[in-house]
Amino acid sequence: MLTPWDRAVGELVDALECIGAGHVTRDVEEIVLAYELEPLTDYLLDIHAVPTGSGPRKRVHRANFTTSRFDDPDHLASWIAPAPIDHRVVRDAAPLAGLPDRPTGREWDDAVQLAGLPVPQTPSAPAVEVWWSADAVPQPVAVVVECSEQLVRERVMPVQLSSPPDGVDPSHAWWAARPATWLDVRPAATPPDPEAAASAWRVVRGPGGTRAMVLLAAGQRGRRLTLELVQAPDPLAADPGRAVTIVDVTLTGAPWEVEF
Amino acid sequence: MRTHDVRKFRAVGARLDWLDIARRMLRAGHGEGIDDALLERLKERGPDTRLAWGCSADLGVPRDAFMVWGRPVRDRRLRNAELIGVPVDEGELVWWGGEEAAQVQVRCQVQDPARPAALFLLRTGLDPAGAVGTAAVAPAGSPTVTLTASAGAATHAVLVNGHALAVRIQTVQEVVDADDWQPLERVGLPVDGHELGEYVPDDQGPVVAPAAPPKAAAQRIGRAGVPLGWYPVTETGRAAPPWKPSDADGLVEETRTFLLPELRPLYASGTAEMDQHSLEDRRAVDPPSRADGTAADQPASARLKPLALLLLAAGTDPAANLATGFGTAYRAADLAQLMPDLRGELEYLVTGHYRRSVLGDGVEVAAYIPPVQRHAVVPPVVDLRAARAALLPPASPDGPFREAIEVSWRPGPRLATMTGPVAHAFAGWRHGAGSAEDLMPERLLGGSQPRAIPRLDTDDTTVAGADRPMVVQGDQELPVDGSVGRGYAVAQCDIFGVWSHWEDVELTTSSPGVAPPRLTHLTLLATYAGSPVCPSLLTVDLATEWSQRTPAAIDLRAVFYPMPTGSTPAPFGTPPTPPPPAPNLGLASTLTFTGDAATASAGTVVPLREDGSVSPGWGTPEQAGEARSYRLTVPGPGLDFGAVSRWGVQVWARQAAPGIAAPSVWVPVPAQPATAVAASPVPAVPTPPPLPPGVPLGSTPDAQGVSHAKVGWSGLAGPHVDRVVVWEASETTLRQRLAPGSPPDRTLPLGVRLQQLWDLYDAAPAAQRPLGFRRAAEVPAVPAAADLTLARGSEDIHLFLVTAVTTTGVESPWPAGGGGLPAHTHLQAVAAPRLRRPATPLVRPAIQPDGSLTVAFEAASPIPVTAFEVFATRSGLAARDHLTMGPPLAQVPAGAAFDPATADPRLDPITRQRVWTADWSGALPPSWEPWHLRAVAVPEHTVPVSAERGVVSPASDVVTAVVLPSAAPQLDALVAEVVGADNTGLLVRTATTAADRVVPAGSHTVQVTLGAVTGQVLPLEATERVADESTPPDTTAGPVVQRLPRTAGRTPLLVWGRRDDPSVPVQVTVRVADPLGRVAEQTLLMPGWVEPRPDLALKIIDVVRIAGRGYVASLLTSADPATEPPHVLTVIASLPGTFPPDPVRRRPLRGSWELPDIPTRRSPVPPRGAEIMAVRSRGPQGTEIGLWIPAQRIVALTAAITHPIEGEVNDGWRPA
Structure with a gap:
C-alpha cells in the first residue's frame, strides 16, 4: 500500500526533472494525543498550522465527532458477550431470506412480522436470539444480535476513489475521506472449532446499525456459530484492524423441544 | 647587412603573356569582345615581368621605398648537402638539413623511365600543390637525371618518380649576400613631400629615370597595368559586366586622397616599424541603413588599423599593389633599358630598410625572386552557392518584402606563394536577363575594383559555413505574390591581375506566404432546452498580424464530435471536406475585412483590444498593436447528449491577403489541435414514484431512538x-x-x-x-x-x-x-410508526364433559386484533415466555365484542378500548404432565392510514391443563435371541410408551417373568439406563430389565435372562403398568437351542471317459456317512438313443445307495465292473465318492443326495 504522497510522486516521476531533495519526509505520521475523552460526548477537533516564529495561527482542519460509550471494540464486545441467548420460533423464514443486506427500517420490521415474530423493540441491553424454524425438528434459521449501541458503524475513512468512466483520465485515482464501514459483525474468520463451525449464508445489518441478523445455511442444527465484531483496517495509518468474539453459541436445539 | 625571413617579407614574380591569356579566353568560348585590334596590341606589348611583395604585420613597412635589384642568372654556386631521403605518399622526401635554399639540385635515379621525374620545392607540408619552386624532366631513357629548381626559400623537397642520389643547394642567405646585384628601381608610396611624416619622399622609379613618387607610381601603373580584365562572358553565356580599367593617375590620386592620410601614424616620429601593427584608430561612423533610408538607431563606430589598410590594399588589389609600392612590372623594353647587357634570364631581389624591426635594427630585409615563370591561369571558384541571408518585412502593410542574398564558395588552399587568388568580382542578373551587372562598386575615381577575398581563420570559426568566402547582395525587393529568379557570377583574380573564368549560380526566391491567423481562445457552450439535443454556441477569439499584411478574409471551419470519454481525442488532423462524416457535425464561417472592419458570414464578430476586452471601435486607436484580435460568436448545431456526456469541437482557421492568390495554411497543425469541450447540460429527471395508500411507515425506533x-x-x-x-x-x-x-x-x-x-x-x-x-x-x-x-x-x-x-x-x-x-x-x-399493543388477553379454559378443552379469549386493544394465538408446552421452563413455547398450538380468529343487550361495541371500562374476543376448543395430546397454556392477542401488522404498527400483546398468564391417557401404556411385541457362548443367555427386546420418569400420578412399573421365575415390580425410572446393548448385566439372580434413551415417545426395554439347559424351551412375559394400575403385557415362547447344521452339499468334481469301457466320476459331498437316518446317494447316467430307422430312447443306468452302505477305500477309485458301482473315502473337505459307469457313451450324469431332515442336493454333468 502506497501512501498518497508516494502514489502521487510515482505517477509524476517520469515527467519530473531531477531535483536535489535531501529533506523529504515520506512517512504518514500518526500522532496520538494524550487527551482522555469522555464517553458519550460531542467533541470538536481543530488542527492549526502554527508558524515557527511569530505570526497568526491558521486553522487547517476541523472535524466533529461523538464518543461512544465504550473505549474500543474489546470494551463493546465485553458488553455483548455475556448477553443471554434466547430462542424464538420463525413460522415463515421466507421474508427473512428476502431481506437485502442493508434493509430499510420498514423492510426489517415487515419481514420480522411476516416471519411470525413481534416487531422489534429498542433493546435496553445486548441480546442474542437464535431463531428456529417451526419444523418438528426445529432448524436454526438465523442468529440475531441486538445491542443498545451500534454494532455496525460507519465513519469517514480514507477511501481510494477512481475517476468516473467518462472522465478525462479514467485511470486516475486519489484518496478521499468518505463514509465507510468501520465496525461490522461477521462470522469468525477462524472459528475455534472449524469442523463444527456453522455456515452462515449472509449477514443482514439493521438500520441504525444496532441489529445484525446472521442468516444460516440449511442443516446447521448442532453446529457452532461464532460471531466477531470487526474493526476495519486503515491502510493509511497502517492499522491492520482487529476482530473480537461477541457471540459463541452451539445450535443444539430449541427449548420447546420437550420429549415426553 | 641584408637579412631575410620569408615568413616576414616575401616576394614573387611571374611572366604575364597577355596575348596568351586572351587566346585562352577565346578558346574557352568566353572571348566575347576580344577583337583582333586588341590581340594586335597585346602582341606588340609582349610579355610582362610582374613582381610583387608583401610584409607581415609584425614586421611592418619600411620608412623608405623598396629597392628592386636584378642580376642575370649565372652558374649556381651549389654545394653538396647531406641527403636524407624518406619515402612518403607523394614520392620521396628530400631533406638537406632544413637550411633555406634558393637553388636546389637533385640527382636521382628514375623509377619509371616512361614518366617524367619532378622535383617540388616546399616550405611547408608535403603537398606538391604548395610548392614554391618546381622542376621536371623527361628521362628520355636515362636511368639517372638531374633536376634543378629555384625558390624564394625552400626547406625540403618532394621527388616524384625518382630516388634521390645526391642533393646540392645554394642557400638564400648566400644569394641575397651576393655582390653582383644591380639596383633596378625604387618602389614606394606615392607621397608628395613629407606628408607621411618620416617617410622618405625621395624620387622613385627606375634608377635610370627617377621621378617624383606620384609620377613614378603612375608610370609604374601604366607600365604594369593589366590590359585584360575578367572574362567577358559568364559560365552560362551571359555577358559579363564590362571591365573598366583604372586610370593610372586617377588610381594614384585615389590612393593619395583616401589611403595615405590614414597611414600617417605609421610613419610618425618615434614609431618603430615593429610597433606599426599595434596602431589603431577608432572613429564614429554612420549606423547601418537600408535602401528606404531607415537606419539603425544605435550609434556605430569603426576600428581602423592603418597598417592593415595598407597591407590589405597592397596584397589583394592588383592595381593598388602597384599604387602603394608593393609591386612593379617590366616590359622587355624596360629591362633592356635597365640592363643593356642583359643576356638570358634575370632573377630579382627586393630589399627594404628597417630602422627597428623584429629582424633587427638598421637591417636591410631582402626577398629573393627566382627567374620568373610564365603565368596565365587562375582557378575559378569552387562550390558556388546562393542562399537567402535575410528577409526584411515590408516597410508598410501590404508592401513588398525585401531580402538579402549571400553567395559563397569553397576557399582554395593556402599556398606558401603569393600566387593564389586574392580578390574576386561579383555580378548578378534577374531571371531572363541576357547580361549581368557588376554588383561591386567601382573605384572612387573610376574603374572596376576587385574585392578582397576574405581569408577567415577557420580555427576561430564556430558557425558552419562561416569559413566560406562570401559576398552579399542586400535589400532586394520581392514580388508581393509569386517568385523571382536571380543569377550570380563570381570570378577571382590573383595579385598580378590575372582572372579566372566566371562561375554562375541561380536562385529562385519568393515572398513568404500569407501568415495564418492565431486562435487565441475557444469556448463551446451547450444549453439545455428541454431535450437531450441541446443548442450550442461557439465562441472563437483569433488574432491576425497587421503590420506586414492586412487580411482580406479569414475562413473558419469547426467540426463538432461526440466524446464517449473525457479523453476522446480530436478526430481530424486537417479540416475535412464539409460536411464531415457522421456523427460529426460541421460549421463554417468567413470573416471578410473591409478596411479595419470585419463582417462574418455566420455569427457575429466584434473587435478586441490587446487585453482581450471588447473594443468599442474597429482599428486604431483601440487596436493599435502589430496584431489585431477579433471574437466570432456563432450558433452551432444541436448537440445530442443522449448517448454521450461530452461534445468536443475542433476549429481551424486560415487567412487570405489582398493581392495574393494562395491563402495561408490551415492552423493549428494536427499535433496541436484547437479544441473545446462542452459537458452535458441535460439534467437527470427522476420518475415520479407511485403513490402508496396511506402514509408509509418508517422503522420502529432503533437504539438511538430514531426511525x-x-x-x-x-x-x-x-x-x-x-x-x-x-x-x-x-x-x-x-x-x-x-x-x-x-x-x-x-x-x-x-x-x-x-x-x-x-x-x-x-x-x-x-x-x-x-x-x-x-x-x-x-x-x-x-x-x-x-x-x-x-x-x-x-x-x-x-x-x-x-x-x-x-x-x-x-x-x-x-x-x-x-x-x-x-x-x-x-x-x-x-x-x-405508532406502536399499538393489545392488552394482555384473558384466558378462560374449561374441560368439557367429553374431555375436550374449551378456551375463551378476551383482550382490549387500541388496534384491531386479528387473532389470538394459543401456545402450549409441557415444559414449565419454556412456558416462562410465550416466544420460547415453540409454534402456536392454534391461531384463533378474533372478533370485536358487542354488548348483547345494546349491540354496542364492548369497551374496556378503564382504557375505553375496544374488546376483542375469541373461543377455541380443541384436544390436547394426552400426557401424564400438565400442559402449560398461554395466549397472545395478535393485532393488525400495520394500519397505513394512521401510520400504526401493531405489536403482539403480552402473553397471558400460564394456564395448566392435564389430559391423562385414556388406556394402559402400549407395549411392543417381544423379540428374543440367544446370547452367550454357551447359548444359555437370553435377550428380549421391546418398547413402551410408559414414561421412564416419575409423573405427578406416580411411576410406571415393569415386571418380567422368565420361565418359572417372576421378577419384582420395578418403577420404570428405577431400571438401569444404558446407552446401548453392549453391557449385559448379571442375570444369575433372575431376569434384569434395562432401558435405552427414550425416543419417538417410546422407552426401549432390554430384558436379560438365562436358562440352564439351552435346549429347553422357555416362556418370557413382560408387564408394564401405569400409575393407575392399567397393565400392558406381552408373552413369547422361546424354543430350545438347536445347534445349527452345516448345509448339505454335493458336487461332481470330475468325469473321465475311458474309451470303449466306461466313465469314472468323482463326487464330493458334505454328507456324513455316520448320520442317522442315513443319506441316500442316487446316480442316473443317461445313454444316447439309437438312430433310424426307428429312434429308440434307451433306459438310463441308475444306482442308489445309502451312504453307509457304500464300501470305503483309501482312494475313491471305483472298481471297473459290468454294473454301476460306487466307493467312498474320507477327505479333508468331506466325503469323496468314486463312481464307475459301465457305458461306452453317456449324454448326462445326475447325482443326488437326500436326507429326511437335511433335504436334497444334486448336481449334474454333460459332456462338452
Missing part, C-alpha cells in the same frame, strides 16, 4: 447520473412555508393530513415549493434507494423528494409533475 425511512427513485440509472440528492421537509415546516399559521391538526388521521399537504404543495407556485425542504443527503444513484432517519420523536409526516446531479455537474430542476400528474407525485411521505 429510518426508505427513499427510493427510478429513472436515474443512466451512466451520466453521478449522484442523487434527497431533500426532506417535515409536515410542520412545509405548512409554515406554504400555509403560515396553519399547523397540522394532529387529531386528524395521518392520511387526511397527508392529503392536506399534497393540496398545499400542488397549489403553491413552483418557485415556492422547494421552500421548507432541506438537502438531507447526497448518495450514489445506485442502488436506487437510501435509508434516511426521521427526527427523533417526530410525529410529523416527513416528505422526501429526489433530484439528481449528472457527471457533468448539472443538477436536475425541481420536479414539477408533468404528464398530467400533480406536483406532489414526486413527494415520498413517511411517518414514524
